[in-house]
Every structure is written in C-alpha cells, then in structure tokens.
Amino acid sequence: xxxxxxxxxxxxxxxxxxxxxxxxxxxxxxxxxxxxxxxxxxxxxxxxxxxxxxxxxxxxxxxxxxxxxxxxxxxxxxxxxxxxxxxxxxxxxxxxxxxxxxxxxxxxxxxxxxxxxxxxxxxxxxxxxxxxxxxxxxxxxxxxxxxxxxxxxxxxxxxxxxxxxxxxxxxxxxxxxxxxxxxxxxxxxxxxxxxxxxxxxxxxxxxxxxxxxxxxxxxxxxxxxxxxxxxxxxxxxxxxxxxxxxxxxxxxxxxxxxxxxxxxxxxxxxxxxxxxxxxxxxxxxxxxxxxxxxxxxxxxxxxxxxxxxxxxxxxxxxxxxxxxx
Numbered sequence: 001x002x003x004x005x006x007x008x009x010x011x012x013x014x015x016x017x018x019x020x021x022x023x024x025x026x027x028x029x030x031x032x033x034x035x036x037x038x039x040x041x042x043x044x045x046x047x048x049x050x051x052x053x054x055x056x057x058x059x060x061x062x063x064x065x066x067x068x069x070x071x072x073x074x075x076x077x078x079x080x081x082x083x084x085x086x087x088x089x090x091x092x093x094x095x096x097x098x099x100x101x102x103x104x105x106x107x108x109x110x111x112x113x114x115x116x117x118x119x120x121x122x123x124x125x126x127x128x129x130x131x132x133x134x135x136x137x138x139x140x141x142x143x144x145x146x147x148x149x150x151x152x153x154x155x156x157x158x159x160x161x162x163x164x165x166x167x168x169x170x171x172x173x174x175x176x177x178x179x180x181x182x183x184x185x186x187x188x189x190x191x192x193x194x195x196x197x198x199x200x201x202x203x204x205x206x207x208x209x210x211x212x213x214x215x216x217x218x219x220x221x222x223x224x225x226x227x228x229x230x231x232x233x234x235x236x237x238x239x240x241x242x243x244x245x246x247x248x249x250x251x252x253x254x255x256x257x258x259x260x261x262x263x264x265x266x267x268x269x270x271x272x273x274x275x276x277x278x279x280x281x282x283x284x285x286x287x288x289x290x291x292x293x294x295x296x297x298x299x300x301x302x303x304x305x306x307x308x309x310x311x312x313x314x315x316x317x318x319x320x321x322x323x324x325x
Contacts (some may be wrong), residue, residue, distance in 0.1 A: 002120050002127050011036045016126050017098065018089060020081070020119040022106035023130035027169030029105055032128065033077065037101060043073030050080050057088055064098045074100040081106040083114045093124055107308075133169050135271050138162045141169050145176045151183050157194045159271045164207070167244045206234065210241040211277070213322045214249060214284040221322055235307055235314040242322075243300045246293060252281070253290040262286070
C-alpha cells in the first residue's frame with residue numbers, strides 16, 4: 001500500500017506493522033519515524049542493519065513470536081534495506097501473531113525492485129517514497145520552525161538558509177537551531193548573522209569548490225583541493241552541493257535558450273540568487289550548454305553511486321571528477 005509523503009496523516013489511523021520508507025531524503029525519513037512512530041511509542045526501540053537481520057533471521061523471527069505478558073512492545077528500525085529483505089518481509093506477513101512495528105529504511109529503489117513491488121502491492125504493508133526536498137518544501141520547514149519559535153527572518157535570509165542546506169532538511173534544521181540559540185541573546189537577527197552561522201555549519205570550501213567547478217575555474221579548484229583535507233563524509237557533501245547547484249544551473253540554461261538576456265534571467269530567478277553569487281552564477285551559465293549541464297547531472301548521479309559503493313577511495317573519485325571537464 002503506497003502512502004505518499006503528503007498523505008502521512010493517514011498513518012495515524014492505520015494499524016499496520018511494516019513500513020518501507022525508501023529514497024535519498026534522509027531528513028523526511030527521520031521526520032516520519034520521529035513524528036509518527038517514536039513520538040507516541042512507549043516500548044522498546046531496536047535498531048539493526050539489514051545484514052544483522054539476514055545473518056540471524058530465524059532467531060530474530062522466533063524472538064518476535066515469543067512475547068511475554070510483561071514484555072514491552074517493540075519498534076524495530078532496519079537500515080540500508082535492499083531486495084534481500086523480501087523473503088524476511090514475506091515471512092513476517094505470514095505470522096499474524098507478531099506484535100511489533102517494523103520500519104525498513106532503504107535508499108532509492110528502482111521500479112523493478114522486488115522489495116518495493118511487494119510493499120507497494122501488499123495491503124498489510126505501508127510503502128512511502130521520499131524524494132529530494134524542493135525549495136517550497138524547505139521553505140515550509142523554515143516557516144513552521146520560525147512560527148513555533150516566534151522568530152522573524154526576511155525572505156532573503158530564508159533563501160540563504162535554503163541555498164546553504166543543499167536540499168537537505170537535516171542541514172537546514174541544524175542551521176535553524178543555531179539561529180534559535182542566537183535569538184535568545186539577540187532579538188533581531190540580520191543577514192550577516194545568517195551568513196556567519198551558516199558558514200560555520202559546513203566547511204565553506206565545499207561551496208567554493210562547487211561554484212568554481214561549475215565556473216570552470218580549474219586553477220582555483222586545484223588550489224581548494226590542495227588546501228583542504230576532505231573526509232568521506234565531505235565527499236558526499238561535495239557531490240550533493242554540485243548536484244543541487246547544477247540543477248539550478250540547468251534551469252537558468254533552459255531559460256537562456258529562450259531568452260538571451262542572462263542578467264535579466266539571473267535577477268528574476270526564483271528563489272532569488274544572493275547578490276554575492278550573481279557574478280559566478282553568470283560565469284557558470286556562460287561556461288556550459290544546456291545539454292552539457294544535463295550530462296553533468298547524469299555523471300554526478302553516477303559518481304554518487306560509485307562513492308557509496310567504495311567510500312575508501314571516495315576522495316580520489318571526487319578529485320578526479322572536479323579536476324576533469
């Protein structure tokens with residue numbers, strides 16, 4: 001049974017025990033688990049990796065079946081789920097006496113995925129795809145937070161936060177918490193406050209590296225790589241930052257195909273481009289064709305998959321990618 005991310009209120013009335021949440025948006029996954037499961041749950045919360053379940057599947061199922069009167073209810077969260085869990089889910093569905101909530105978190109599952117197909121068609125299972133947050137969704141996250149905390153920010157400040165969050169609501173919420181802490185001692189927050197705080201939350205060189213890669217400033221890209229020691233976690237941030245900026249660039253290039261006035265396009269772009277970025281965004285738009293930007297996005301997705309499979313050499317892959325056009 002498919003329950004999409006905008007239909008989540010339906011979860012409150014459903015009494016189903018298995019929920020597959022798949023996709024690359026870890027922020028929405030965590031929001032679903034926190035708001036619709038953990039928040040109202042009083043029992044025992046157990047977290048496993050998929051391989052832990054597969055290595056001891058029979059004992060695990062047996063444990064779920066032998067429940068005493070005094071034992072707490074269980075909420076089981078399984079991470080990194082793949083098609084290997086299909087048989088496990090089928091076995092659970094055959095056992096009506098199992099009294100536990102089971103959440104399976106997966107990365108993006110293709111349409112031909114056996115696990116996804118099972119969970120979509122099976123009426124006793126909830127299946128929720130979670131896609132990347134767009135700017136409208138991130139703006140909603142900001143407005144809800146600000147409303148609850150009684151903090152005022154201009155739309156320009158919100159746009160800066162959205163840009164710096166790289167399409168990830170977890171990053172965005174971290175930024176908002178820091179602003180909340182600052183607002184305790186400073187009633188009126190300024191654009192400079194937002195810029196300073198958001199620069200501190202991530203290694204700013206990542207944003208600079210991404211901008212200069214897309215502007216084809218090869219010498220500056222080389223200098224940034226030599227000046228910084230990036231971790232495997234940084235590699236994913238670099239990839240996601242370049243990807244999000246590439247998607248913005250594609251929108252600009254597509255508009256340029258119909259309107260040659262690049263200054264007008266950048267000035268009227270939504271969400272607005274921060275004034276300090278306009279020059280380098282203009283250079284980026286002049287450095288690539290629309291088809292070339294599409295090819296970049298395709299290659300970045302391939303790079304992300306490669307890095308996830310081989311984190312040990314992740315920085316080698318990323319360095320090679322940004323150093324070669």
